[in-house]
Amino acid sequence: xxxxxxxxxxxxxxxxxxxxxxxxxxxxxxxxxxxxxxxxxxxxxxxxxxxxxxxxxxxxxxxxxxxxxxxxxxxxxxxxxxxxxxxxxxxxxxxxxxxxxxxxxxxxxxxxxxxxxxxxxxxxxxxxxxxxxxxxxxxxxxxxxxxxxxxxxxxxxxxxxxxxxxxxxxxxxxxxxxxxxxxxxxxxxxxxxxxxxxxxxxxxxxxxxxxxxxxxxxxxxxxxxxxxxxxxxxxxxxxxxxxxxxxxxxxxxxxxxxxxxxxxxxxxxxxxxxxxxxxxxxx
Amino acid sequence: xxxxxxxxxxxxxxxxxxxxxxxxxxxxxxxxxxxxxxxxxxxxxxxxxxxxxxxxxxxxxxxxxxxxxxxxxxxxxxxxxxxxxxxxxxxxxxxxxxxxxxxxxxxxxxxxxxxxxxxxxxxxxxxxxxxxxxxxxxxxxxxxxxxxxxxxx
Numbered sequence: 001x002x003x004x005x006x007x008x009x010x011x012x013x014x015x016x017x018x019x020x021x022x023x024x025x026x027x028x029x030x031x032x033x034x035x036x037x038x039x040x041x042x043x044x045x046x047x048x049x050x051x052x053x054x055x056x057x058x059x060x061x062x063x064x065x066x067x068x069x070x071x072x073x074x075x076x077x078x079x080x081x082x083x084x085x086x087x088x089x090x091x092x093x094x095x096x097x098x099x100x101x102x103x104x105x106x107x108x109x110x111x112x113x114x115x116x117x118x119x120x121x122x123x124x125x126x127x128x129x130x131x132x133x134x135x136x137x138x139x140x141x142x143x144x145x146x147x148x149x150x151x152x153x154x155x156x157x158x159x160x161x162x163x164x165x166x167x168x169x170x171x172x173x174x175x176x177x178x179x180x181x182x183x184x185x186x187x188x189x190x191x192x193x194x195x196x197x198x199x200x201x202x203x204x205x206x207x208x209x210x211x212x213x214x215x216x217x218x219x220x221x222x223x224x225x226x227x228x229x230x231x232x233x234x235x236x237x238x239x240x241x242x243x244x245x246x247x248x249x250x251x252x253x254x255x256x257x258x259x260x261x262x263x264x265x266x267x268x269x270x271x272x273x274x275x276x277x278x279x280x281x282x283x
Numbered sequence: 284x285x286x287x288x289x290x291x292x293x294x295x296x297x298x299x300x301x302x303x304x305x306x307x308x309x310x311x312x313x314x315x316x317x318x319x320x321x322x323x324x325x326x327x328x329x330x331x332x333x334x335x336x337x338x339x340x341x342x343x344x345x346x347x348x349x350x351x352x353x354x355x356x357x358x359x360x361x362x363x364x365x366x367x368x369x370x371x372x373x374x375x376x377x378x379x380x381x382x383x384x385x386x387x388x389x390x391x392x393x394x395x396x397x398x399x400x401x402x403x404x405x406x407x408x409x410x411x412x413x414x415x416x417x418x419x420x421x422x423x424x425x426x427x428x429x430x431x432x433x434x435x436x
Binding site: 113128265 | 326327328330332333336340342355356357358359360391392393395396
């Protein structure tokens with residue numbers, strides 16, 4: 001009786017072991033199949049990825065750049081953006097290829113817009129929100145090899161053939177116009193000293209919209225005009241180029257209402273006009 | 284006993300696809316960015332950036348990204364939409380870090396310049412979905428979150 005019971009028990013144990021082995025084998029097989037499926041998917045994605053993604057998507061981004069999403073602006077053209085030449089700098093033939101590859105643009109949030117528009121191939125931008133002729137020496141905002149440097153420190157560490165400056169809109173609230181002129185002139189002289197062979201271009205400030213000029217106590221178009229006269233005078237005294245970029249975007253000496261959401265910062269359509277103006281005006 | 288083990292095996296099999304990678308649904312980043320642009324009411328005019336320009340702006344290594352779709356405001360506001368598809372989970376971590384740095388930079392820029400924009404930058408929508416990193420700076424985070432939920436459901 002005892003031996004019969006033992007036999008039954010042994011058989012049961014054997015069956016259980018066999019069953020557990022089968023389950024383990026089944027689970028291993030399932031895991032293996034899943035891993036193979038994942039791998040196949042990854043390889044397929046890798047193979048189809050670059051073809052489906054790289055070139056077409058970049059070009060899609062370029063084409064969609066011309067159309068702001070809400071509301072949609074009109075697409076600008078080179079012909080539409082090219083305005084009559086300013087008195088300070090005559091219009092030239094369109095810039096040759098590579099003209100901007102050694103160019104540095106120093107500016108505030110308006111120049112950030114130009115940077116984002118990215119219509120000047122190869123250009124370098126030290127564009128910083130709220131940047132002023134004084135803070136180019138103090139604001140550590142330009143990353144160079146992992147260290148944040150001031151605009152003036154960063155520009156001195158690189159070689160540029162052309163330097164374009166548009167600064168002054170954030171200085172409109174300064175109590176002294178003379179302080180602006182003094183700081184601006186110092187910056188220009190330092191740029192010339194650091195880059196004796198470079199051509200320095202001082203861009204005129206864009207006006208603000210009529211509404212902004214009326215409603216705001218700081219952003220006054222009359223004041224912007226007087227700052228532009230001061231910048232033009234500095235350019236003459238320092239024997240460098242004054243480029244009247246304001247002409248590219250102004251109508252009756254104000255920024256048109258459709259050029260900007262806040263009456264100060266240009267939308268894509270007007271960045272294109274600015275860009276085209278720069279391309280058409282060189283010395 | 285046998286039934287119990289079989290049930291556990293079946294459950295494990297059902298869970299396996301979900302666990303193997305933890306990626307969930309993948310949506311084209313252009314579709315994600317466009318979806319946010321159309322679902323969230325932005326105050327500013329938003330314009331698409333070229334991929335190279337966007338990567339430079341964020342300081343992202345191009346080797347980390349398969350595809351990017353970024354929309355920027357005119358500068359009048361801090362509004363921004365960015366969707367990056369990273370090459371793998373580690374790269375997605377690095378991209379997310381760069382997006383966090385971008386928020387920090389924008390905060391520093393707007394703090395004294397336009398303090399009203401700081402509310403949008405305080406806790407913007409920044410999510411990782413599989414290998415995708417998505418940032419949406421607006422004054423309607425709820426709409427952005429809802430749009431992402433819909434896109435990835």
